[in-house]
Amino acid sequence: MKTITKIDTALTPDGCEMQLFQHDRNFIIRVKGEDLMSSRTHESELELARLGCFALTERFSPTVLIGGLGLGYTLRQSLDMLHKGAKVVVSELLDSVIKWNRKYLGELNKHPLQDKRVDLQSGDVVDLIANSEDRFDAILLDIDNGPDALSNSGNSRLYGREGIMACRRALKKNGCIAVWSTGERKSFERLLLSCKFNVRRYQAALHKGSKQRAITIWIASENKKKFPPNPVESRNIGH
Numbered sequence: 001m002k003t004i005t006k007i008d009t010a011l012t013p014d015g016c017e018m019q020l021f022q023h024d025r026n027f028i029i030r031v032k033g034e035d036l037m038s039s040r041t042h043e044s045e046l047e048l049a050r051l052g053c054f055a056l057t058e059r060f061s062p063t064v065l066i067g068g069l070g071l072g073y074t075l076r077q078s079l080d081m082l083h084k085g086a087k088v089v090v091s092e093l094l095d096s097v098i099k100w101n102r103k104y105l106g107e108l109n110k111h112p113l114q115d116k117r118v119d120l121q122s123g124d125v126v127d128l129i130a131n132s133e134d135r136f137d138a139i140l141l142d143i144d145n146g147p148d149a150l151s152n153s154g155n156s157r158l159y160g161r162e163g164i165m166a167c168r169r170a171l172k173k174n175g176c177i178a179v180w181s182t183g184e185r186k187s188f189e190r191l192l193l194s195c196k197f198n199v200r201r202y203q204a205a206l207h208k209g210s211k212q213r214a215i216t217i218w219i220a221s222e223n224k225k226k227f228p229p230n231p232v233e234s235r236n237i238g239h
Contacts, residue, residue, distance in 0.1 A: 010096030044204035044215035049077035052178030061085035067125035076109035091125035132170040146181025176221035200231035
């Protein structure tokens with residue numbers, strides 16, 4: 001039996017220890033003793049990109065923002081879907097996660113950070129969004145555990161009214177927000193509606209082929225015609 005090896009550690013903005021482990025070919029990032037992400041359970045990260053970039057596959061030069069690099073799965077899937085003229089901005093708060101992707105994790109996804117379409121920015125995605133206007137065709141958010149923060153309590157700035165309205169201003173006309181979450185917070189869905197978005201809620205599995213849908217992904221857009229098929233629930237402005 002192969003052992004689990006601790007490769008590196010870092011501190012989150014809240015001062016918690018974040019650990020990178022390897023078990024055979026699998027990589028795991030843990031915070032507070034819980035698995036924050038694992039290469040064995042990455043299907044929902046791929047689904048975030050599939051849903052968020054659904055309406056952009058025929059566009060020559062869309063601009064997409066990914067909040068949270070993670071293990072690189074959402075970035076890889078986005079690059080595979082988008083045209084060669086696309087630009088993908090990736091905002092990652094933790095320099096250690098960037099370092100781990102470059103040094104250890106790149107082989108998981110054919111080294112997506114080496115793609116010339118990628119603009120990797122180290123820093124808080126909240127600040128990047130707040131300083132952007134009419135810039136992105138899609139904003140894909142996989143920050144912590146979604147609206148229920150685990151490693152950085154400051155993420156509430158992103159998932160509150162101020163953060164969602166900033167996302168709205170940062171979007172181009174008919175753009176969309178895609179939000180990954182471990183829970184189905186109805187209050188967050190109501191917030192999206194109150195910010196004048198139409199909303200569709202989808203569910204994604206942790207493992208490919210699994211029938212258990214453990215992850216919620218919200219897609220929010222002004223344009224009702226740009227949503228992917230098969231939502232779990234559809235809610236429009238005023239309903």
